[in-house]
Amino acid sequence: MSSSRKVVELFYDVTSPYSWLAFEVLCRYRNVWNINLKFKPAFLGGVIYGSGNHPPALNPKKLLYMVSDLTLLSEYFGVPIFQPSYRPEKGSLNAMRFVTAVSEREKQGDMLERVSRELWKRKWRSHKDITQPTSLTEAGIKAGLPSNEVKEILTLSASQPIKDKLKSVTQEALEYKCCFGLPFIVCHVNGKSEVFFGSDRFEVMAYFIGEKWMGPYPYNPIAQK
Numbered sequence: 001m002s003s004s005r006k007v008v009e010l011f012y013d014v015t016s017p018y019s020w021l022a023f024e025v026l027c028r029y030r031n032v033w034n035i036n037l038k039f040k041p042a043f044l045g046g047v048i049y050g051s052g053n054h055p056p057a058l059n060p061k062k063l064l065y066m067v068s069d070l071t072l073l074s075e076y077f078g079v080p081i082f083q084p085s086y087r088p089e090k091g092s093l094n095a096m097r098f099v100t101a102v103s104e105r106e107k108q109g110d111m112l113e114r115v116s117r118e119l120w121k122r123k124w125r126s127h128k129d130i131t132q133p134t135s136l137t138e139a140g141i142k143a144g145l146p147s148n149e150v151k152e153i154l155t156l157s158a159s160q161p162i163k164d165k166l167k168s169v170t171q172e173a174l175e176y177k178c179c180f181g182l183p184f185i186v187c188h189v190n191g192k193s194e195v196f197f198g199s200d201r202f203e204v205m206a207y208f209i210g211e212k213w214m215g216p217y218p219y220n221p222i223a224q225k
């Protein structure tokens with residue numbers, strides 16, 4: 001195994017519960033594996049339609065499967081998704097512009113991580129709105145941002161450079177020919193790259209980057225909860 005740092009890029013959207021699972025697992029592994037983990041906030045709608053795919057929940061059988069799958073996965077991965085359902089609702093454009101603005105403004109520290117997690121919790125645990133400015137404000141404050149900064153981030157999130165940034169990250173994912181959904185994970189090691197769709201590819205990903213998959217809890221691999 002080479003000693004050079006491996007880069008793992010996670011393209012995600014907070015409207016995607018499977019992205020939440022991948023995000024939490026990679027956060028747990030980033031100090032266990034020799035990786036530089038890069039978060040790439042993207043827009044799921046842009047990925048789905050831009051790749052010619054269809055929203056998976058439009059297929060009633062797939063929807064039924066996803067609901068039971070997520071219930072079990074939430075337990076397995078220890079990520080508190082609560083009674084998952086895929087009710088038709090507004091998209092995640094505003095939320096992901098907000099997340100992009102946080103990412104552009106707070107280049108240092110873990111604020112991007114905290115705000116993303118709050119939005120996932122809000123949508124997938126508490127089943128609250130993540131489209132309105134008041135909702136984004138609440139999530140930002142819960143993540144630890146002072147209210148004046150949240151206000152600035154909200155204004156920034158409606159600006160052209162932030163809209164363009166979210167578009168370009170989404171496009172960056174789509175430029176990998178086999179990107180059709182999220183989470184989309186790109187691993188770079190020793191000059192080679194490999195892509196993975198989903199939060200269920202960690203074993204193969206570990207094999208590709210030359211690290212060991214130790215289950216969802218790498219600090220305590222035998223613990224199951």
Ligand SMILES: N[C@@H](CCC(=O)N[C@@H](CS)C(=O)NCC(=O)O)C(=O)O
Nearest residue numbers: 016017018056181182183198199200
């Ligand atoms: N098997 C994957 C499923 C991931 C998944 O369903 N992602 C949704 C967004 S939440 C998606 O983009 N689906 C596109 C598709 O299934 O074609 C996993 O366990 O993570």
